[in-house]
Amino acid sequence: MQRRKFIAGVGSLAAGAAAVTGTGAFTSVSANRDLEVQVADDASALLAIDDIDGSPNSEYVDVSDNSVSIDISTTNGVGLNDNATTKILDLLKIKNQGTQPVYVWASGMPSNVKLAVQPSSQIQNDGTGAGENQGALSLNSNLSADDLDDDDPQAGESGGAEEAAPLLNAGDFINVELFSSGDLPDNLDFDGQITINAEDADQVD
């Protein structure tokens, strides 16, 4: 079909449609758009979880798999002392490689084995007041699952009295230590998974 005829054809069609509907409506649009998602190693993922370069305690951390694992057991040559305080500094580095501020915390730790935020971290809410993080990272330390940002001093018995989870802007990181104190469960033999949570600051209660 030649161009001139095509234009004439479209012209009459447009005129006809206008007469019927009286509007310049669109009837349908269909568009294809790209969607790409990749799985990264923990060390380079949106929530980067890695060992700490040069830390002697990196030997407790296995980063060879896609997801980081921690092994403090006799299969790795050691175990925790009972009825003692053990600290393992510079165990993990967790970094926010997303786009917005998130609160980070850990859940599922065995009883009396806790994770904490070291002072060498870069976070937005370090301090000693309500809504600030004093070092707690796992829910079995001084964090309340119901009040992770500790923003309401009137809320319940723990409101304002506990600390907030660390708040990480994009690019911020925490250096994480593990510590145990007091009586460990008899024959503690924890071989499971813990959960590292990161949640948009606006969504955290």
Place this chain on the structure above:
Amino acid sequence: MKRRQVIAAIGALSGGGAVVTGTGAFTSVEANRDVSVQVADDSSALLRMAAAGEGNDGYITTGGGELGIDLTSDNDAVGGEGVNANATTVIADLFEIQNQGTQEIEVEVTPLSFVDADGSDTLLVLVVPQSSFPSVTLGVGETETYSLVVNTFPGGNSLEVDDTITVTGEATN
């Protein structure tokens, strides 16, 4: 049928009518009318598709004016190079679709789920509409927001979804 023949046929018909009605018949008319069509960026098109502006815009690409979703190492706007293995990642309020036409439409995004698997490693990507599943009716000017849920179990960094979503807006009447 060739053009000359079409015109002749129409001419004959009109001529016949003229005899009956007594008006001055014409043999043929060829009229050009203006048609103006412009291609707009997705962000300003009739079916508007854009980042939702809720903090997760970095995962949205707009190359060539077309909306895209990129959670890979290719996306320089994000520090991370992909979702964590063995994790659930929620990208809330990622993009929005708005009816900028003149009548009510039914909007559908298909597919809403994507899977990649390698052995026991599974990557699952869900596109989640905020107000209505699987499709939503949008009045003039109304907007639907979409989130992304990505689940990896147990993981595997060879997994990848590199696919296309189709956004369809169709008038309801």
